[in-house]
Amino acid sequence: MILTVTLNTALDKTYQVGELTLGTAHRAEEAHAQAGGKGLNVARALSHAGVAVLAAGLAAGSTGLQIERDLDLAGIDAAIQRVEGESRQTVTVVSRRGDAWVEIDEQGPELSLASWQSFLDSMDDVLHRTSIVVLSGSLPPGTPVDAYRRLTEMAHGHGAQVVLDAAGPAFQDGLAAGPEVVTPNRSELAIASGSRCGTLMEVVGACRKLEARGARAVVATLGADGAVATSGAQGWRARHPVLAGNPVGAGDALVAGIATSLVDGASLVDTLRVGCAWALASLQSPWAGHVEPRAVVEATPQVVVEPMTNLLAAETEDVR
């Protein structure tokens, strides 16, 4: 079973309006709310694809109740611990034609150390049923910065593999525990490595830095420019056609695909290919985490993967 951990779950609200302009009050033509936060998007994608998954996390207040109810409605197996405060909401507004949008993210409820410890304790009960643990997204205020490191260590203690998809100090701290795969985007990679990450060489150099700090493999996502995977002597680059669609949650779909590959014991190159196929497939849905297995199958041949040795000599220009 795959376990996803979402410490800062959210109620993601998306409003569609006619034209979106500042300085105006708009009547929402459509309002969509779903449980979110990156880990829950991963769990939704896996559950939708029929992969056994348990979504663990924290939720608070009446927003937390809405999050739990939505997971229940979606048929996602969840182990949500109630904590104090009120879970955060994210608000995204998009115009009917999709040509304008704006997003607002709340920070999340302040987490007490007692609640955090109680969550860690509860993890022991589920980790023994788990082969893959996905740690995703931001931490609520008050969460210790070593949260992802400790969870990775606990997962390893139970023989599980870890995918870490996060940013900032908690991501960098988590590297030390040796997660099997980390999945920074270009901006997170640049911050974590202190590199510009403009050329392919720089991206690969930054991935190597994260490996040197503990990550066993790095899959760096480059948006429309594809993705790069490195692990020890191995290096692969994936490219795919630039497709229209909804990019929200594409990174979470990639993580879901990577998690399934780890379950299957796939090679790094296949892990990269599968992750990219899931990300491409997710573009077809207007909501994060809605990935159709058929769309993954169709997307797979569109992903072209090349070994890095061929590429590095040729490319010292910017990746794009």
Place this chain on the structure above:
Amino acid sequence: MILTVTLNTALDKTYQVGELTLGTAHRAEEAHAQAGGKGLNVARALSHAGVAVLAAGLAAGSTGLQIERDLDLAGIDAAIQRVEGESRQTVTVVSRRGDAWVEIDEQGPELSLASWQSFLDSMDDVLHRTSIVVLSGSLPPGTPVDAYRRLTEMAHGHGAQVVLDAAGPAFQDGLAAGPEVVTPNRSELAIASGSRCGTLMEVVGACRKLEARGARAVVATLGADGAVATSGAQGWRARHPVLAGNPVGAGDALVAGIATSLVDGASLVDTLRVGCAWALASLQSPWAGHVEPRAVVEATPQVVVEPMTNLLAAETEDVR
């Protein structure tokens, strides 16, 4: 006691962000949530000023629970009936410097006829304790269009006076029941009267049309251009300095001021003056319905009221 009726209560969320630009994800620097909908803003202003008020209305789902909890925290005496569905939310985003904003309004939950009838039945219990009834704001989908007319008739049956602050078909239908005061803004007045409402003469003519259809008095708000009050042979215009501040909820503060005047049996000219003073006072708070009694006292001398007979001969130009 004043009774406010808010059929489409809302959770009003306001986010402050650094710079507000389209096509960007923003971290909310501040998030403020409060129970809203125009009638609850009126009740909040009255309660804050120490006026006896009961806030009646409908609320649904976990958003409704948040609305009820906020009323409770604010110490506002409330009689909220739970209905099916989920209460609406409004989202307003403002930039830190206040130079950019955007607002999104949900529509509200679908109201069943059974819930509506049950609310009407519950009104009998509170109307006998009420001298003034304030009917404010939009109706949830499914509410009969004669809702405000029936509530006005019920209030009159109990000897109470009615202030009706609404728009659209339900407002126009409600006029027939003879509410003591209606408070359209210029755009609502134009729609209800079919007049352009550009010149003062046109505004007064439109007010007379609403009186002909049943309203006993009309207080038409003109934003920075002040307000006009008409009733039978009487006509008054109020002007005031253009003040900076938060205009959200100023109309609701005006209605609160008018309701207190009706309790006191004030003349039309004093009702107009008091209403405008409450509206001016409300500009000082960043949130709707927070009106300081001291600010009302300070604003009152800034409102200059003139009889309309002097003005109409002189002004055939646009009001502004």
